[in-house]
Amino acid sequence: MSKSSFPTAIQRSNVPVTIDENKCIADKGCTVCVEACPLDVLAINPLTGKAQMTFDECWYCLPCEKDCPAGAVSVEIPYLLR
Amino acid sequence: MNTIEHAVDVLVIGGGTAGPMAAVKAKQVNPNLKVLLLEKANVKRSGAISMGMDGLNNAVIPGHATPEQYVREITVANDGIVNQKTVLAYARNSFAMIEELDRWGVKFEKDETGDYAVKKVHHMGTYVLPMPEGHDIKKILYRQLKRNRVEITNRLVATRLIVGQEDGRIAGAFAFDCRTADFYVIKAKSVVLATGAAGRLGLPASGYLFGTYENPTNAGDGYSMAYHAGAELSGIECFQINPLIKDYNGPACAYVTGPFGGYTANSKGQRFIECDYWSGQMMQEFYHELESGNGPVFLKLDHLAEETISSIETILHGNERPSRGRFHAGRGINYRERMVEMHISEIGLCSGHSASGVWVDEHAATTVPGLYAAGDLACVPHNYMLGAFVYGGFAGESAARHANEHGQIEVDPAQLDAERQRVWAPLQRESGLPPAQVEYKLRRMVNDYLQPPKVTRKMEIGLERFDSIRDDLEVLHANNPHELMRAMEVHAIRDCAEMAARASLYRTESRWGLYHARVDYPERNDADWLVHVQLHKNAGGDMACFKRPLEPYVIPVDDQEKTAYQRLRISSTNTPEAVAP
Structure with missing residues (x-):
């Protein structure tokens, strides 16, 4: 198939995990939330050096929030379920 | 993207519940074996119990239940379709596993005399043991993995089992790294499959792909791998469907709130089933009520005393699915004030709750030589978390013995x-x-x-x-x-x-x-x-x-017991459609 067979668009979605960048210590080498997530949806943003939710694939299970040593992570119920 | 080859004696795929136990037990059989635990997420927080578990659903504890009685209960609950030998092997090892977990530091509820505080939830026997402090269970497992020197690798996604061309014997697994896409060839003399349920099969009513009952990491990878390796699967038509808090899609009722006096009710607040233990028959009655003029179905706690409700909240908001409290807060729902709407889950495959899984015998052996299976993925009906531990143990021991006796098969290029x-x-x-x-x-x-x-x-x-x-x-x-x-x-x-x-x-x-x-x-x-x-x-x-064909029963079931699960509906609510609004 040629490349033009699959045009795609980018859709926005409100994600359930918020990182308080003032508290997040990922820029000091912490990756606790990134490692805890069963779905591997958190990553360190290379521009800010802070953690962020990169994929909207959340089980709202909370290890990221419970294990964060800085209290920087908060998890909401995903909008579609709220 | 690189290709990385690695060789071990025993490969355990899945680091949730059964997998860590299998790895530990394999090392205990032979500490010289190289045992690798391969996990798609991170072993510290993976699988169905990533945030702990609030109780044992099937504890067979002397003085409260016998293995024979448990086998009869599960035979009846699963409408006769069980290999009783597998259920009996679980039941006979249930208590020893509880004692071992207790020694490892898992906290179970005990009464003032130090005896396990077992509760009745099932239709016939008494098997539910609460774990109000069960949130630490993954940490306890992790400590055992380290103590027993199990090798761990995280973020590797297994895709296919490797099977020898000539004798169909297991030779390892292929996998890739979900962060680098490096391809892994892991050679092993025996493999334990413990990848959990097929939890991303049906779509939740919310439409959110990851709002599943099961941990959505458990996407059914193991069912697919076992099938392509030539293994027999069994009871796949016996789907998993569970009664859950609507939209939140997490459990709430039978095992935790039941012993405190909570129950499943219709819109009039009436009880319509005698027993909240999850079975197909119970789900049928739930579905009838949901679709009837008395629907939908609710979890009823608002008749309970304040201290009882506080205790329930402490357990439900601290274990297994702790974001539940936030969900209720967002909807303005308080257990004290009104009933909580329930719904049925999407379908899944999971022998932990129903019976759909990879066929195993009482040693956790599949039909593929050298391949063992345990946990939600292995067909031992209604096996739950404790069954995952017991069969994880069997699988690890069997896999270690197989590795002791067999060489490595070459991988076909x-x-x-x-x-x-x-x-x-x-x-x-x-x-x-x-x-x-x-x-x-x-x-x-x-x-x-x-x-x-x-x-x-x-x-x-x-x-x-x-x-x-x-x-x-x-x-x-x-x-x-x-x-x-x-x-x-x-x-x-x-x-x-x-x-x-x-x-x-x-x-x-x-x-x-x-x-x-x-x-x-x-x-x-x-x-x-x-x-x-x-x-x-x-x-x-x-x-x-x-x-x-069914293996002949080793524990006979009498006619009265056989029909027990067909009499779940409370007689006064027999014809819900006929009840005046």
């Missing part, structure tokens, strides 16, 4: 090339379909065509749709290794959907209440169908079903 090409293809295409979109459509079709009550023609149409989605798999496109993980999961989900349809079509009767309610074959037919339905890849490479 052609098999390796073909799998690497299949796995890397979505990354190498310049464009294609996004995995999430294909997954959404596939799982929406699962809901449309497979969700009980099952209809023959609908399931046939479903099979046609799943077949055409096979073509879509060939044009999946991944932008990065993470999306590649989702793409390969869609492959597994599609296999599970086809298995679910074929096994359901094969069994031309109704059984297990809602789990296999066939509208055009409404009666249970013991004359023809008191058998296991097995599914495998046949010699021609096609998905095929066949009957496997």
Whole structure:
């Protein structure tokens, strides 16, 4: 198939995990939330050096929030379920 | 992207519940074995119990229950379709496992005399042991993995088992790293499959792909891998469907609130089932009530005393699915003030709750030499977390003994090339379909065509749709290794959907209440169908079903007991449709 067979668009979605960048210590080498997530949806943003939710694939299970040593992570119920 | 080869003695795939236990027990059989625990997420927080567990659902504790009584209960709860030897092997080792977990530091509820505080939830016996402080269980398992020197690798996604060309014996597994897409060839003398349920099969009513009952990391990878390795699967038509808090999609009722006096009620606040233990028959009654004029169904706690409700909240908001409190807060729901709306879950495959899984014997051996299975994925009906630990133990011990006695089979280079090409293809295409979109459509079709009550023609149409989605798999496109993980999961989900349809079509009767309610074959037919339905890849490479006769029961079940689970409805609510509004 040629490349033009699959045009795609980018859709926005409100994600359930918020990182308080003032508290997040990922820029000091912490990756606790990134490692805890069963779905591997958190990553360190290379521009800010802070953690962020990169994929909207959340089980709202909370290890990221419970294990964060800085209290920087908060998890909401995903909008579609709220 | 690199190709990395690694050789071990015992490979355990899945680091949730059964997997860590298997790895520890394999090392305890022979500390010289190289045992690798391979995990798709991170062993510290993976699987169905990533946030702990609030209780044991099937504790067989002397003085409260006997193994024989438990085998009878599960035989009846699963409408006679059990290999009793496997259930008995669980039951006989249940208490020893509780004591071992207790020594490891898992905290179970005890009464003032130090005896285990077992509660009655099942229809006949008494098997529920609360763990109000069960949130630490993963940490305790992790400590044992370190103590026993188990090698651990995280973020590796297993895609296929490696099977010897000549004797069909296990030789390891292929996997890839979901952050780098590096391809792994892991050679092993024996393999334990402990990848959990097929929890991303049906689409939750919310439409959110990851708002599943099961941890959505458990996408059915193991069911697909076992099938392609030539293993027999069993009872796939006995779907998992659970009664859950609507939209939140987490459990709440029977095991935790039941012993405190909470119960499942209709919109009038009336109890309509005698027993909240999850069974197909219970789900059938739940479904009837949900669809009736008395629906929907609610969890009723608002009649309980303040201190009781506080205790329930402490447990429910601290274990297993702790975000539940936030969900209720967001909706303005307080257990004290009103009943909480419930709904049924999407369908899944999970022997931990129902009976759908990879066929195993009482040593956790599958039909593939050298391959063992345990946990939600292995067909030992209603096995739950404690069953995962017990069978994880069996699987680890069996796998260690097999590795002691057998050499490593060479990996066929052609098999390796073909799998690497299949796995890397979505990354190498310049464009294609996004995995999430294909997954959404596939799982929406699962809901449309497979969700009980099952209809023959609908399931046939479903099979046609799943077949055409096979073509879509060939044009999946991944932008990065993470999306590649989702793409390969869609492959597994599609296999599970086809298995679910074929096994359901094969069994031309109704059984297990809602789990296999066939509208055009409404009666249970013991004359023809008191058998296991097995599914495998046949010699021609096609998905095929066949009957496997029941092994003679080792624990007889009397006629009165046999029908116990068919009498769950409370007689005064027998005809919900007829009740005046």
